[in-house]
Amino acid sequence: MALIQLKLKVWRQPGPESKGRFKEYNTGAVSTDMSFLEMLDVVNERLTLEGEEPIAFDHDCREGICGMCGTMVNGYAHGREKSTTLCQLHLRHFKDGETIIIEPFRARAFGTIKDLIVDRGAFDRIITAGGYVSVNTGSAPDASTQTVSREAADEALDAAACIGCGACVASCPNAAAMLFTGAKVSQFALLPQGRPEREKRVLSMMRAMREAGFGNCSNERECEASCPKNISIRHIARLNQEFIRAALKE
Numbered sequence: 001m002a003l004i005q006l007k008l009k010v011w012r013q014p015g016p017e018s019k020g021r022f023k024e025y026n027t028g029a030v031s032t033d034m035s036f037l038e039m040l041d042v043v044n045e046r047l048t049l050e051g052e053e054p055i056a057f058d059h060d061c062r063e064g065i066c067g068m069c070g071t072m073v074n075g076y077a078h079g080r081e082k083s084t085t086l087c088q089l090h091l092r093h094f095k096d097g098e099t100i101i102i103e104p105f106r107a108r109a110f111g112t113i114k115d116l117i118v119d120r121g122a123f124d125r126i127i128t129a130g131g132y133v134s135v136n137t138g139s140a141p142d143a144s145t146q147t148v149s150r151e152a153a154d155e156a157l158d159a160a161a162c163i164g165c166g167a168c169v170a171s172c173p174n175a176a177a178m179l180f181t182g183a184k185v186s187q188f189a190l191l192p193q194g195r196p197e198r199e200k201r202v203l204s205m206m207r208a209m210r211e212a213g214f215g216n217c218s219n220e221r222e223c224e225a226s227c228p229k230n231i232s233i234r235h236i237a238r239l240n241q242e243f244i245r246a247a248l249k250e
Helices: 034-048 122-132 150-160 167-170 180-190 199-211 220-225 236-250
Strands: 003-012 022-031 099-103 113-114
Touching: 003 220, 113 122, 122 180, 122 199, 150 180, 150 236, 167 180, 167 220, 180 199, 180 220, 199 236
Parallel strands: 003 099
Antiparallel strands: 003 022
């Protein structure tokens, strides 16, 4: 087990209306086997013992599933490692004595709540606007009554892998939520259960996205590069296709 020491520059902001600033901390000796969040836990334990307010950050499952964790690490959402959430980022990817700049996701639609915690409620409003399927109650139909091609099933599963962490928005120079919204639209549009409401769904979700203050896609592809679940920008193309189709039909 190797030990390293890191210098942290962490964004501290007491509340949404307060001014924030970077503050420097030393981690002390930490194991390279630690995850990034475990390192923050160690720093917070020391800050608590010293009577200082601990660093506030989002986390839950710590298994790369929930999408709660997420900060900018040296300018990269979740850090530079590919297909990795912040809780899966380990200190072995950093050098002894390295300075790490940690700040919250920056976007007009993501307001800072405290320190590294941002309000992702805009994503919830997009989902509420149309990210569901209405079905009649009763017993489940037989699996063979509605055939789904292997290609469509795989593509829908790829879209459903989105955990809503917000890395796509934080990485996009326009703070666009097209990859997130595209994944949620594709998830249902590809399957027969979601097709009856496809026009209503995409129009409602696009409207909610605009009202939240997200920017427009300009094909920078930073969203795809930073996505910890490797969501493809093909879903943005499908989102545009679904939207044009619905708008013309309306």
